[in-house]
Amino acid sequence: MSDHTSETPRPAEAPEPSDPSGQAGTSEQAALSKAPPPESRGTAPEPPKVPGYAQQGGQQHPPDPWRPSSPQPSALSTLRPAEPAAIRGVTLCCVLATAMLSALLLGDGLGLNALIVAVPATLGAFFAARTAGRRLRPWTAFWAVGGLALLAVPALRDAGWPVFLAVVSAVALGSLALHGSRSWLGVFLGSLGLFSSIADGLAWGGRGVRARMTGSRRRLGAVLRSVAVAVVLLIVFGALFASADAAFADVLGSLMPDVSVSGSPWRFLLFVVGLVGALAAAYAAAAPVRWDGITVRRGKARGRLEWALPLIVLNMLFAVFIAVQLTVLLGGYDKVMAETDLSYSEYARQGFWQLLWATLLTLLVIALALRWAPRGRGRDRTLVRTVLGVLCLLTLIVVASALRRMDLYVDAYGLTRLRISVAAVELWLGVVLVLIMAAGVFGARLLPRAVAASAAVGVLAFGLISPDGLIAEQNVQRYRDDHSIDIAYLRGLSADAVPALDTLPEPLRSCALRDIERSLRSDHAPWYATSWGEARARDVLRKRSPDDPTRSCDGSRTGVGGSDRDGDESDPYDPY
Structure with missing residues (x-):
């Protein structure tokens, strides 16, 4: 312990008596008690003989500039x-x-x-x-x-x-x-x-x-x-x-x-x-x-005109586009292709990706519009529901148009992993738009969880429908309808495609199943790491193992058959 803390306080000194009765000393003390402190008389205060940190008692130490300060509670700990x-x-x-x-x-x-x-x-x-x-x-x-x-x-x-x-x-x-x-x-x-x-x-x-x-x-x-x-x-x-x-x-x-x-x-x-x-x-x-x-502050509410005018203009643009699409449906694709000098395959490929991006950007516009939407009175809420509801409804029609474009795309070139994936994403975006419209009517309290649940259900349904099996079935059916078939692509699918590929005639069947059969033969996974699709493929191949038609598989990009339709060939823009 320091010396300062070990000192004991000294008793106050008694006043020196000026007369036998002590009254003069008492009056002198009273006069001194009424006198102003030394600071008020212009004299400088005497500096303390010990540092301030030592005057507080206890084992105090001077502040260490290198010592880290006490940790502040993190944002995660408060949550x-x-x-x-x-x-x-x-x-x-x-x-x-x-x-x-x-x-x-x-x-x-x-x-x-x-x-x-x-x-x-x-x-x-x-x-x-x-x-x-x-x-x-x-x-x-x-x-x-x-x-x-x-x-x-x-x-x-x-x-x-x-x-x-x-x-x-x-x-x-x-x-x-x-x-x-x-x-x-x-x-x-x-x-x-x-x-x-x-x-x-x-x-x-x-x-x-x-x-x-x-x-x-x-x-x-x-x-x-x-x-x-x-x-x-x-x-x-x-x-x-x-x-x-x-x-x-x-x-x-x-x-x-x-x-x-x-x-x-x-x-x-x-x-x-x-x-x-x-x-x-x-x-x-x-x-x-x-x-x-963790809350995100809402944006500053805008005025009705400032908020609604851009969205109304966007709704009008969507309406014009949808009117043109209806004209195409009524007049037929042949007339449109003749007027635009587009082939069947070019028209099928042209619009899907643009419409997919239009759907995504529309969802972003809706999110930003809700952030700055006018609020407070009943008329403001009615305006927001009306304008955004019309935008969602028009966007749903755009989603349907995009899916129709993908249908033409698949009809011209066949189904692939990339095409079925983006079509599933576009379909899910349509479901999100429906949920947003329902939230405008019934309230948005459940909307975040409903969107997350729809995504989970979509992923589950996508896995259960067996996309590789669906791709093989669609391409085999196109071959039966006198279209060409891309065996070089189909042979890269998983074992889920074996039941559909097994229905092809020889030598296309053996060409399509040869690589899959070799992969299954070299795989010795135990029962708990073997899927039902893999076990089913083994049963199919065990009954009729593919031949080894090396020479006949060299030019197997398109099989027997084919079509006179323009664009009925492999799509160079989609190698997947």
Whole structure:
């Protein structure tokens, strides 16, 4: 301790008496008490003999300019509730089960194993939420069930691109189920909010494991010994039974995952990913971030004329375009192509992409218009609903025109992955416009979640219809209708296209199935990583394996048949 804090205060000095009675001293003290302080008499105050920080007592130190200031609370901490209670044993078991299943099953590819791994992770999040006192709400159940349904797509389809969309959408729906957001920004950030719980989830799980290990080491040792004995018994007796019966050995080999030393680093990485993901999900369920707390201020309301005039002009432009489209429908495409010097294929290809961009820009215009819309009185709300409702209705007709252009496009060139993808996006944009119109009538409280739900349903439907199978069916049907067929493109499809390609006559059938058959022959994925489309393709090819018509497949861009229609050839603008 410093010397300044160890000094004891000295008693006040008694006044020197000027007379025996002491009255003069008393009057002199009164006069001194009424005298002004030294500062008021123009004298400079005496500087303190000790620094200011030492006069406050205690073990104070001079301020350190290199010491960081006290941390300010982050924006994320203000949105997240208090630290959740310690992680329960049942949640820890679900987390460990998710990590083990990830390491054992996901290393061989995606199939039914994606859904198997997601089940214990979902249960862990459910138990963590129930411990924290959260109730299961209808939208939470919808997001959770939708996410699990999307993980059924890898179990059904072999094509990688719809499977990727389904897995990404499943993660987004699971994150929404954990956070329960409602606003536009909340739904967007909530679909990505699972990643914000990774670090906190790891710390939360670590604290729970340490607490349980310090309190029950004896019981933990008993559990580990029991598990070790059970594993040894399974290995010994399983090996004996497998050597005694070949059928049992085949069944056991198909059920057990293939764990090799060479794949240990990859499986360890999958274990870590499963562990981190399950802990993040459980922590987000126990302490979700309230993304709805982030608000975006509405723009300054504009006057009626300033706001409505540009939109009315845009509505008039849309109306003129739609009138021209109706004229085309009534007068026929042949007359339009004769007047514009366009071939059938050029007219089919010309307008779809422009109309797709027009639809996207219209949604942007609607969002900006709502930001600066006049508000406050009933007439303002009626004006906004009327102008934007007309714009949405006209845009819906533009969407129908774009889809009709795509139909002509596909009729001229055939269906491809790019064409079916952009047509699905255009169709979903039409659904969004319908939801916006419904919100104008019934209120916009559910609009953000309804748009997110429509996107999830669209991704699920896109995966379930088997786009590769649909592409193969459409191109095979065009060949039967005396159009050409692009075998070089069809042979690059997935196993989902095998049932449709199997109906082609030889040698086109063998040319289309040769590469797919070779890929399936070299793939030895176990049952949990094999999709239903891949298993069905193997059954088809097992009944009638394709030949090896190397010479007849050299010029297989167009098959036998063909058409006199202008533009009935491969589209050089769409290599996909």
